[in-house]
Amino acid sequence: MVEQPLTISINGQTADLTAVSPITTLLHYLHQSGRTGTKEGCGDGDCGACTVAVLCSTADGTAQYQAMNSCLIPIGSVANREIITVEGLADEHLHPVQAAMVQTGGSQCGYCTPGFIMSLFAAYYGGKVDDTAVEGNLCRCTGYLPIRKAAALVTQKIAETKPCDRFTEKLAAADPALEPLQYLGHPEQFYRPAQLSEVLDLLHQHPNAKLIAGGTDLGLEISHQRQTFPVLISLEGVTDLKQIHRSETAVEIGAAVPLSQIQTELRGVFPSLDEMLFWFAACQVRNRATLGGNIGTASPIGDLPPVLLSLDAVLNLVGSQGTRRLPLVDFFKGYRQTDLQPGELIRSITVPTTLTPDAVRRDNQSYKIGKRGTDDISIVAAAFTVDLDNADRILHGRLAYGGVAAIPARAIAAEAFLLGKPWTIETVRQVKPLLQQAFTPLTDLRGSAHYRSKLVVNLFEKFFVDMSEGGDRNGHRHP
């Protein structure tokens, strides 16, 4: 790694970061430097008021603006990169997304508005301006209708003339590849290596180091100053971890690939993954969150482990001792405990695409139930796979759940019972008592143990019903 100046480009102006700790949040830095257009509504990644656009690289290496929550970004993660904030959009005219929001009455108190503007801005250059673009932005005043109307106006505008302005020029000219970075000189150190080997070396040198991928879990600790991080190693720039490989029999997803990229690249491969990603957080978080982080954080309510369990995913781990393959089901050891060894990390996740021998068809789907359909943490998440022969007999079953035990878990007894049974409502009824007994969930602020137990059973029935109704729930929102 080479010595380089520490800067950030904000709205085309370069600022020196030398005096700024790498774990200062981007939002905090913006405010400290007098840029108060970007607002704080929570510091949790949940309200979107702090949304900024970060110049990122797409899978094919072209540049793109992505909406992200600046409250969750340690400034180390965006050092030597370019961001756009709400102050940078208008020249002598309002930007089209701003003009549309003014016209439709999209702002009332205006406190959420900068965040909406930046979500719409990123979507404007991304080519799709819809509800999904703003589902991570809370507005307490408008009831969203005028914002939806603004989005429609912008969509119409894009349809008439493709965006062509200083931002498209910028995108065309930009090289968004992430340079390696050493952000030192503060009590906290931040490294962004490019090579996996460097990550392993750094882990070796700094036993107290913490890996950071998207930072959507760690960022909360940073934003609320609940923990200090003497050494952070960012995985964002490690090319090896950012690949998706597809073979005849499996898909291998790099641990640091952002979920939004998985969403576009793997669309249609695994119905349960498509569905769960659709319900996973919101756009700003999906642009940063990774699969490695979702598994690495080992939360019992993580949404993707059930999906991956239902698909018999295998982790590819790498450490100073070399690499090893570990079925995901063996990874979770207890509440927030994993089999990950010191100095080891998740390199990629292999998800088989082949059916069980003799099977002719697979039904696969996932479900997420929260208090609110959109951008909520699951009360229960579930993912199901059944492989069927040509007589519709079950040859293989995976019933995986989140939110019902200390770890993401499968209903093993129910899976065993299903083997050889016909895929009928009668079989579903017969398996219910086993599902009922499968877990002893807890009551918490999200839901009661009783409700969770009900969902364990009912979601499997729902799966059957959805599949027998012709099945594919893709793109369908709740219920």
Next chain:
Amino acid sequence: MVIGIRKPHESAEGHVTGKAIYTDEQRILAGMLSLYPVTAPHAKARILNIDLAAALAVEGCVTLLNAADVPGHNNTGVIVADEMLFPTEEVSHWGQAVVWAVGTTEAAARKAAEKVLVEYEPLEPVLTVAAAIATQSFHTRTQTIRRGDPAAALHQTDHRLSGELAVNPQDHFYLETQTSWVIPDGEGHYQVYSSTQHPSETQTIVAEVLGISRNQVVVTCPRMGGAFGGKESQANPYAAVAAIAAHKTGCPVRVKLNREHDMTLTGKRHGFLGRYDVGFTQDGKITALDAHLYADGGWSLDLSPPVLSRAMLHIDNAYYIPHLEVRGDIVRTNKVSNTAFRGFGGPQGMLVIEEVMDRIARTLNLPPELVRERNFYHGTGDTNTTHYGQELFDNRLMRVWEEVQAKAHFDARKEEIAQFNQTSTYKKRGLAITPVKFGISFNKVCYNQAGALLLIYADGSIQLNHGGTEMGQGLHTKMLQVAAQTLGVDLQRFRMMHTSTDKVPNTSATAASSGSDLNGQAVKDACETLKARLAPVAARLLGYDAPEDIVFEGDQVFCRTYPAARVAFEQVVEEAYNSRISLSATGYYRTPNLSWDPVAGKGRPFYYFAYGAAVSEVEVDGLTGTFKLRQVDIVHDVGESINPLVDRGQVEGAFVQGMGWLTMEELVWDETGRLRTFAPSTYKIPTVSEIPERFEVHLLERAAQDGVIYGSKAVGEPPFMLAMSVREAIRAAVAAFGQGGEVCLSTPATPEAILAAVEAVQALPLSRGGGQVIPQTAVFKPLE
């Protein structure tokens, strides 16, 4: 005309460019200090000792504030002085601020706060309404409003139902948390910037805690990032603490609560318990209602008495109830002190009667909309008069009701939905319509006054001041329109000034939906005064001698009978200046003919009523309890709209906020009284995806309201309650899973609550129609 146009919010460009300045987004001042609270880890506890030594040693810690630092009253109570700013003996709710740390940065203040050692002796807290009733923990004595003889009528009635309904509380979740700046000038005066709906009260409280007179304190509210009632009284303590810090240190001080502190320190919409006993006829007409409302006041009284009053005054909603007694109590619990929130008790009262309506309908096997309609206020005299004796002389219930049914194709869709439900096993749809009648005016009569100050400068530019605050509701936009219309000049001439107590004194809270009614008239009054002064000047310039014929229009001034000869407005202004005519004026207004006798529970507390009706359609998943809001149609009465863009925004926003309250916003406290839902990760307000694809809002046409500014009507709160149609639609869908009979649905109707309701109706025996199938559940528990 500038009245009636869809003028975007006057700050819209500031909002979308990030240039609009809020209190804490002002340029930080040199030497400015920050505050951070030390919060109590108990719902109720005796304070044994406070040790500040370690905190004071923290680098960047300037000082720590406690009761000893308060030069005046250590109290911020607004109706009674029961709200210690710094508790000295006891803490009364979990998370209460005990000490405040003052730091050179917020991080330093936080570190210092973490080092403060407070010793407590935990005491037994009262955490629920039920526990408060059981232990007789009340703030005030029971209030009663009675019409007729409900006790006797209940004995004679054909049918009778009783039960109770727990109405859930709600967090305001304004996007901008509570914030204040206080800048001392070194001469004993204080300039306060505060995100407050009630600058005059903030001024009063700051003056009281500092022990100085009000004229030493100026409170300015630049604009608020949302408020919804949550910054009516709740803004005061933070301004007060910052003022004490400024007093003690001599430095400018800022405080902005983080979201967790905002949610654990500040009051919410009151949770209520409503108990009722209702009598009705075979055709569903209510003959008598006996109701008792218990409002969870929390630890201090705050604004609970008027909130409870409004709940009691709205327990009738749109319905004529010949014999009615409603009693109200405010229970004291060890929770945050609950406060104003859009609707101010009205929604809680109305939810009880809407629950009753649905129970009557399902008991009798009648369509709920028919039962509702049969009970409407109607005709003249008694049947069109509320239980507190006010006649609805301009009853628009049937207008909004019929119009929304037509617009929503209610009958046809009800038919379609019945068919859908016959063939669909796992998903059922429900359609429901509910009405709203909401009284406009502050219950406290003296609050129904307002002032304005208009300053015209010699170049023809104008500064407009009025007593109302801007929280996003578009008040400033409407006031500009009123001023431009009245003065007949371009909107561009105006600068809307930040609301400030040195411009308009003794203002009322911007609340009770009354902002534009009251301030609009005051602004108009000021404009009329100046016009009257300018008209003779213009007449002279034009060479006429009849100032009463002078017209101000289109930025020009002319004589009604000779419109061809005109002078520019600024020319008149310049001439007025040269002729030594005063170019500034105040305006004033008070709402006429209000009366309220709180002891008798009778009077004319409202200047008029606002009306609306909504039709909602939902689809419920019987396996998970999740639902989708498919379509909403609304007809709402805003009078002659001053600004349809703004008014529509109020209707839509209020509806969605109400929908959130009734379906997903669940505040959860644990058994120690600690709020567990203190962030948007756990407290869920609606997102764009919860909004129905079809969402049609119609403003009632030909609806001018007599005696109100330009024929308009208040709009802030009434549409909030239109969201009850969503709850009723869910109930209709749940009912479709069963064979008839009642539907017991708790609030909020989360997926878990809905699934429980579905399971309950599936377990019900077949209703005989007209029978009384009352499931034995918590909510329908008959009264002892």
